[in-house]
Amino acid sequence: MIQELVRMQNINKYYGRIHALRDVSLTVNTHEVVGLLGDNGAGKSTLIKVLSGAVPMTSGQIYVKGKEVQMKSTTDAIANGIETIYQDSALVPQLSIARNLFLGREPVKGARLFNRLDHDAMNEVARTLLKRVGITKDIPPTTPIGALSGGERQAVAIARAMHFESNLIILDEPTNNLGVAETQGVLRFVREVRDTGHSCIFIAHNIHHVFQVVDRIVVMRGGKIVADNIDPKKSTIEEVERVITGEHLIEALGLDHG
Numbered sequence: 380m381i382q383e384l385v386r387m388q389n390i391n392k393y394y395g396r397i398h399a400l401r402d403v404s405l406t407v408n409t410h411e412v413v414g415l416l417g418d419n420g421a422g423k424s425t426l427i428k429v430l431s432g433a434v435p436m437t438s439g440q441i442y443v444k445g446k447e448v449q450m451k452s453t454t455d456a457i458a459n460g461i462e463t464i465y466q467d468s469a470l471v472p473q474l475s476i477a478r479n480l481f482l483g484r485e486p487v488k489g490a491r492l493f494n495r496l497d498h499d500a501m502n503e504v505a506r507t508l509l510k511r512v513g514i515t516k517d518i519p520p521t522t523p524i525g526a527l528s529g530g531e532r533q534a535v536a537i538a539r540a541m542h543f544e545s546n547l548i549i550l551d552e553p554t555n556n557l558g559v560a561e562t563q564g565v566l567r568f569v570r571e572v573r574d575t576g577h578s579c580i581f582i583a584h585n586i587h588h589v590f591q592v593v594d595r596i597v598v599m600r601g602g603k604i605v606a607d608n609i610d611p612k613k614s615t616i617e618e619v620e621r622v623i624t625g626e627h628l629i630e631a632l633g634l635d636h637g
């Protein structure tokens with residue numbers, strides 16, 4: 380059954396005199412992967428930052444499962460089950476995969492005051508999670524993040540969001556700077572995110588990557604959402620590109636812009 384997970388309503392954001400978001404409304408449902416596309420400066424990052432509590436909106440409302448919430452900080456967003464993974468996702472290269480998975484939320488054992496990190500528990504969970512996001516290579520959870528490839532790091536960040544039961548995982552350009560095999564890995568993780576009951580907003584400049592994994596495409600232009608329900612199975616990449624640039628409007632008016 381389709382259920383509304385997150386609804387952003389009439390969001391406006393001004394940076395000084397720049398009107399970066401113009402009355403934007405967007406709903407993400409449960410078990411849904413939404414691709415957010417738009418040219419440079421369209422407002423994608425700003426919308427995501429508002430949703431993840433990283434920048435305050437000027438006006439508007441955000442609802443999670445029908446209840447209005449205040450996103451004053453990233454902690455508020457995480458408390459509401461929204462986790463954002465940026466390209467260089469706050470992973471600490473010197474620490475192990477297991478430690479990175481639990482960063483700031485490590486399990487401890489022993490009596491209070493004498494407690495210490497429960498490394499066995501963290502390693503065990505890490506092993507399971509790595510398998511769940513499709514890392515089948517035998518990488519011990521004690522491996523430092525610095526020794527992993529870009530794609531594997533993204534996998535660890537996604538695994539972290541999955542473990543802490545984030546309902547909505549936002550991936551901002553997760554395939555940037557990745558090789559072909561690594562990119563395929565990340566796209567597989569995105570499918571895994573949906574198959575395990577989470578929702579996802581996927582931002583990427585590479586429209587081909589978006590087409591491979593999303594259920595629905597949303598396009599922003601000039602701070603507005605100009606299309607919010609493009610079905611990648613029923614549209615072509617060229618059609619979506621024309622929506623991104625606004626060319627389809629010029630064509631509809633019968634104007635030649637050459």
Ligand SMILES: Nc1ncnc2c1ncn2[C@@H]1O[C@H](COP(=O)(O)OP(=O)(O)OP(=O)(O)O)[C@@H](O)[C@H]1O
Binds near residue numbers: 397399421423424426
């Ligand atoms: N911190 C800021 N201060 C002032 N203006 C900003 C700031 N961040 C973004 N903007 C402006 O807001 C508008 C939307 O930018 P935003 O970064 O959200 O777009 P985007 O679609 O994510 O672009 P890109 O794909 O290039 O990251 C642009 O005009 C941009 O210059």
